[in-house]
């Protein structure tokens with residue numbers, strides 16, 4: 385079996401420059417006070433770290449875990465919470481930080497769960513968006529890059545838990 389090849393889709397430089405732009409846009413959009421950045425484990429951890437530091441706003445960080453079943457194969461929307469937030473978000477400006485929006489199943493579920501906790505505002509920032517794959521419509525306020533429907537790894541994204549620590553986002557070729 386040949387080793388999968390990596391082709392750089394988005395370089396570290398492109399990613400970091402875009403995150404600075406997103407940070408400036410978010411700073412301009414939000415009123416004074418803390419923004420609660422909520423990252424979805426595990427893929428969003430690097431985007432959270434870089435986006436938080438791109439902001440001039442005070443940022444509070446929290447993490448949520450979600451697992452989905454039949455992902456990529458079914459659109460059943462069967463999702464469950466595996467790790468809840470530590471912080472209360474009632475009355476807070478909440479920005480969900482996600483690495484990639486694919487079918488939209490994960491975010492549809494999460495936005496429903498978070499909205500019930502009465503945040504003051506609730507929006508989404510996603511580094512990557514694969515619009516061709518969408519099954520459930522999701523309103524993403526801040527998108528880093530729209531990408532084609534190719535299997536990508538790096539900058540948090542994995543293939544069987546590998547490649548998350550690559551600095552670039554790469555297409556994994558020959559993995560199937």
Ligand code: PRP
Pocket residue numbers: 424425426427428450451452455456482483484485486487488489490491541542
């Ligand atoms: C990936 C990604 C998103 C979700 C997007 O997470 O990080 O959370 O899938 O897919 P969707 O739009 O089709 O729901 P994954 O479940 O692979 O977990 P991971 O972040 O721990 O790798």
